[in-house]
Structures are given as structure tokens and as C-alpha cells.
Amino acid sequence: xxxxxxxxxxxxxxxxxxxxxxxxxxxxxxxxxxxxxxxxxxxxxxxxxxxxxxxxxxxxxxxxxxxxxxxxxxxxxxxxxxxxxxxxxxxxxxxxxxxxxxxxxxxxxxxxxxxxxxxxxxxxxxxxxxxxxxxxxxxxxxxxxxxxxxxxxxxxxxxxxxxxxxxxxxxxxxxxxxxxxxxxxxxxxxxxxxxxxxxxxxxxxxxxxxxxxxxxxxxxxxxxxxxxxxxxxxxxxxxxxxxxxxxxxxxxxxxxxxxxxxxxxxxxxxxxxxxxxxxxxxxxxxxxxxxxxxxxxxxxxxxxxxxxxxxxxxxxxxxxxxxxxxxxxxxxxxxxxxxxxxxxxxxxxxxxxxxxxxxxxxxxxxxxxxxxxxxxxxxxxxxxxxxxxxxxxxxxxxxxxxxxxxxxxxxxxxxxxxxxxxxxxxxxxxxxxxxxxxxxxxxxxxxxxxxxxxxxxxxxxxxxxxxxxxxxxxxxxxxxxxxxxxxxxxxxxxxxxxxxxxxxxxxxxxxxxxxxxxxxxxxxxxxxxxxxxxxxxxxxxxxxxxxxxxxxxxx
Numbered sequence: 343x344x345x346x347x348x349x350x351x352x353x354x355x356x357x358x359x360x361x362x363x364x365x366x367x368x369x370x371x372x373x374x375x376x377x378x379x380x381x382x383x384x385x386x387x388x389x390x391x392x393x394x395x396x397x398x399x400x401x402x403x404x405x406x407x408x409x410x411x412x413x414x415x416x417x418x419x420x421x422x423x424x425x426x427x428x429x430x431x432x433x434x435x436x437x438x439x440x441x442x443x444x445x446x447x448x449x450x451x452x453x454x455x456x457x458x459x460x461x462x463x464x465x466x467x468x469x470x471x472x473x474x475x476x477x478x479x480x481x482x483x484x485x486x487x488x489x490x491x492x493x494x495x496x497x498x499x500x501x502x503x504x505x506x507x508x509x510x511x512x513x514x515x516x517x518x519x520x521x522x523x524x525x526x527x528x529x530x531x532x533x534x535x536x537x538x539x540x541x542x543x544x545x546x547x548x549x550x551x552x553x554x555x556x557x558x559x560x561x562x563x564x565x566x567x568x569x570x571x572x573x574x575x576x577x578x579x580x581x582x583x584x585x586x587x588x589x590x591x592x593x594x595x596x597x598x599x600x601x602x603x604x605x606x607x608x609x610x611x612x613x614x615x616x617x618x619x620x621x622x623x624x625x626x627x628x629x630x631x632x633x634x635x636x637x638x639x640x641x642x643x644x645x646x647x648x649x650x651x652x653x654x655x656x657x658x659x660x661x662x663x664x665x666x667x668x669x670x671x672x673x674x675x676x677x678x679x680x681x682x683x684x685x686x687x688x689x690x691x692x693x694x695x696x697x698x699x700x701x702x703x704x705x706x707x708x709x710x711x712x713x714x715x716x717x718x719x720x721x722x723x724x725x726x727x728x729x730x731x732x733x734x735x736x737x738x739x740x741x742x743x744x745x746x747x748x749x750x751x752x753x754x755x756x757x758x759x760x761x762x763x764x765x766x767x768x769x770x771x772x773x774x775x776x777x778x779x780x781x782x783x784x785x786x787x788x789x790x791x792x793x794x795x796x797x798x799x800x801x802x803x804x805x806x807x808x809x810x811x812x813x814x815x816x817x818x819x820x821x822x823x824x825x826x827x828x829x830x831x832x833x834x835x836x837x838x839x840x841x842x843x844x845x846x847x848x849x850x851x852x853x854x855x856x857x858x859x860x861x862x863x864x865x866x867x868x869x870x871x872x873x874x875x876x877x878x879x880x881x882x883x884x885x886x887x888x889x890x891x892x893x894x895x896x897x
Contacts, residue, residue: 713759
């Protein structure tokens with residue numbers, strides 16, 4: 343109901359904006375070299391096919407906004423920066439300010455609006471700690487890349503992307519995930535280690551760069567101004583860097599509205615490298631309507647998260663699971679094991695992939711076992727206090743961790759009950775499995791693999807660079823979070839999984855990946871944190887207490 347209301351309100355507002363916009367700013371003028379403009383295309387093709395009869399075309403200059411990206415609006419990208427760069431309540435205030443400015447941004451026009459949005463999103467943000475361009479924005483931007491424009495650009499020998507958005511936002515995703523050769527974009531000015539929110543002008547960017555080298559690359563010296571080098575442009579929205587298209591491009595292709603309607607998003611298999619890791623709390627595309635719905639949901643979502651937490655803590659699973667389903671938390675158990683569900687749940691060592699901090703809770707609820715313990719590493723102390731099952735912290739010392747895990751298993755000479763282990767060591771949001779640590783294979787117990795799949799609609803309940811203290815709150819504030827728990831065939835130690843060690847760990851990883859349709863990788867926790875935060879994801883051992891005997895704790 344909220345989304346329907348906000349969409350109707352915005353549709354009415356857009357009609358008003360279209361009638362007022364000519365009074366506020368004039369339409370962009372046509373380029374001086376108007377004779378090099380080519381309209382895409384006839385009805386039987388979406389984009390011009392690349393010329394395969396000659397090798398003279400060496401460079402494609404592509405505009406990012408409205409060219410490479412299908413969406414005509416850059417508002418969602420700046421809203422994501424505003425929400426994530428501030429951190430916590432500061433990010434929400436910055437996002438609310440940007441949302442309140444949305445009507446004025448629609449009246450300002452594309453280029454002016456970008457500069458205003460950059461001011462709101464970047465002003466006061468610490469420059470050294472800004473990693474959103476490589477950790478958070480790529481996923482949102484890649485979902486909006488046009489497959490047709492990408493194919494037309496990458497088939498040329500060299501691709502240069504031009505953008506009016508800050509270089510800090512667009513360059514990482516263009517270079518790392520699309521393989522673009524060069525990026526021309528303004529930088530955000532900084533003073534004293536903090537961004538001022540002011541961007542360079544087009545002239546300053548062109549004076550800073552050697553455009554002949556940017557356009558020609560390594561072939562600059564071998565290609566002259568004649569037939570040896572031909573530059574083709576792909577136009578987009580705005581007038582930023584129009585001089586590049588006028589001066590260097592022999593032809594500039596501009597998509598028609600009918601062609602744009604038939605564009606499709608780029609398939610992830612076409613990325614230069616797979617998108618495995620990304621950070622940030624925002625799980626939706628923050629358009630104006632969606633962001634307005636989020637702010638309208640927060641006054642209801644926060645009390646709902648507290649209520650869900652109380653249900654988790656105070657009631658047994660037999661009552662809490664159906665009650666949480668009535669409160670919007672959907673869960674489903676699938677038994678893919680050849681054993682009856684009761685026999686599968688009778689195992690004591692449950693090994694699962696890691697989706698969020700509540701993974702062990704769902705395993706415990708799906709098996710109906712309250713005597714399970716969870717091995718954890720870097721969750722917050724608050725999460726430990728709130729957890730309704732026993733937990734203990736790993737120290738990353740192999741002998742110490744093995745002894746602690748052994749103590750929580752129902753094995754000869756040990757005590758406690760069952761154990762839930764996430765051998766990936768960290769969460770992964772995308773359909774990939776990280777390398778499984780073989781430590782669990784040294785415990786001498788048969789392994790019950792558990793495949794977990796989770797889905798959220800508004801907030802991610804995990805973070806690499808944010809405050810882990812807020813993980814439970816963000817996860818439980820989602821309107822309809824969903825979990826699927828799938829019990830697989832058990833793997834016997836020394837059985838068909840091999841003799842133990844890495845072979846057994848790889849076999850368990852393979853089974854879980856096949857059940858979920860995920861892709862296996864050899865990446866580790868260290869790889870994730872190096873990509874997202876720039877550190878190895880280690881925890882100061884002085885802050886890690888030695889694991890006590892089985893007692894009440896968290897996951």
C-alpha cells in the first residue's frame with residue numbers, strides 16, 4: 343500500500359515538473375558538429391553492428407549516463423552514497439536531505455543536479471575511508487548496464503568512458519568489472535582529508551588529462567589523424583564533456599527512445615570479473631519512490647525488529663517459528679536427505695554455508711534442537727547476548743579452536759550437544775561459496791551438510807566495514823526476510839567424501855553448492871576484507887576471550 347501511494351504521488355509530481363522545467367532551464371544545445379550525429383537505429387536493430395571489414399576503428403568514447411547505463415536518472419547512485427557514506431544515523435539524515443531536495447533536482451536539469459547531489463552526498467565525508475566506489479556501488483551500477491551498448495563498445499579495440507558523475511563513484515566499476523581502458527570524470531575536491539562536495543569543471547579535467555593519450559592509448563604514436571585512427575562516440579544524457587565528442591569522434595551514435603525500451607541488462611557472465619563481494623546496508627535500488635517508502639517504513643520497522651527479537655529470545659522454537667511467520671519472517675525447511683528428517687537432525691555436527699548471523703538459529707529451529715552450539719568469530723557482543731542458543735568465539739588458533747569445538751560435541755570424552763559450524767568464516771551475499779576451512783573434518787564426527795539461502799528486501803544484516811553491533815537490528819527490520827534451510831545427505835568421515843581434511847571439506851562444499859546452484863570458489867575471509875575494507879579482517883586476539891565450557895551465548 344505504501345509503494346502504491348508513493349508511486350502515485352511521484353507520477354503526479356512528474357507531470358508538474360514536466361510543465362515547469364522549460365521555465366527553469368533551457369534544453370541542451372545541439373553539438374557544434376551536428377553532422378556527425380547518427381540516430382539509433384531502424385526498427386530491426388538495436389545498435390549499429392560493428393564494422394568487421396576494417397581495423398581502422400580503434401577507440402569508442404561512451405557516455406556513462408544515458409549511454410552505458412539504461413536508467414536516465416543518476417539519483418539512486420548518489421542516494422546510495424548518501425545513505426552509506428554517513429554511517430548509521432548520519433547516513434539516514436544525509437539521505438533524507440537528498441530526498442527532500444528531489445523536487446528541486448528535477449527542475450535543475452541533469453548536469454546541475456549532479457553537482458548538487460555530489461555536494462549533499464560527499465560534503466564532510468572522510469577521503470581516506472571512502473571505499474563505496476569499489477565495495478558498494480558496483481553492484482547497483484552493473485545491474486543498470488546495457489548489454490547492447492556494452493557489446494558495441496567492447497568490440498572496439500579501445501573503450502573510453504566519459505561521465506559527469508565523480509570519478510570516485512564510477513571508475514572502480516568501469517575498470518574492474520567492465521574492463522574499460524580509460525575513464526574521464528571529475529574528481530571531488532578535498533581539504534584536510536575530507537571531501538568538500540565540490541567537483542572539478544570539465545575544463546579542469548581536460549587540462550589534467552592528456553586527451554590524445556587517453557583516446558589513442560599505446561597506439562597514439564602509430565596512428566595519425568587520418569585513416570589510421572577512427573574514434574566513434576556513444577552519446578548519452580547531459581552536456582558534460584561534449585567537447586570530447588565534437589573534437590575526436592568521427593560519428594556519435596545517440597539511441598532513440600524505441601531502441602532504449604528494448605535494451606536489456608548485461609548478464610553477469612559478461613563481466614570482466616565476477617562480482618562476489620559487496621558491502622553496504624541498502625539492499626534495494628534507492629530510487630526516489632523506494633527511498634520514500636523506506637523512510638515511511640522505519641517508524642514501523644524499528645518496533646517490529648524489537649518485537650521479533652523478543653519472540654526469538656522468550657519463546658521456544660515450536661511457538662516462535664509460526665509466530666515469526668505471522669510477523670513477516672518466512673522460513674522453509676527442505677529435506678533432501680535420504681534419511682528421515684528426525685534421523686538427519688540426530689547428527690551432532692552441522693556444517694552450513696554462511697549467509698547471516700542467524701544461520702545457526704535457523705538450523706536449530708529446522709532440526710528442532712535446542713542443545714546446539716554455534717562457533718563464531720567476529721560478531722558483536724550484543725549479538726552474543728541476544729542469541730537464544732549457546733555460542734563460543736573462535737580464536738584463529740587451530741589447536742585451541744579444535745579443543746573448543748570438540749568440547750561442544752556429544753562425543754566420548756566430551757560434553758554438550760550438537761555443533762553448528764560455518765567453515766567459510768564470513769558471510770557471502772552473492773551466489774558463491776568461499777573456501778571451506780577443513781578444521782571441522784578433524785573432529786571425528788559424521789557431517790550433516792545444511793544448505794542455506796536467505797533473501798532480504800530492504801536492508802542487509804551483514805557488513806564488512808560498518809558497525810556489526812547493528813547487524814541484528816538491520817536484519818530484523820526487513821519487511822519480509824526469508825530463509826530456506828535444506829538438509830542434505832550426511833557425509834561420513836572417511837567415507838565417499840575422501841579420507842578427511844581438505845578432500846572432505848571440498849566434498850561438503852560441492853554438495854552445498856549443487857543444492858543451491860551456487861558457484862564454488864577458493865576465496866577466503868581475508869580476500870573478502872581486503873577487497874571491501876583494505877584489511878585482512880583479523881580480530882585483535884587480546885579482545886577474544888578463551889572459550890568457556892558450554893554455556894548460554896550467541897550466534
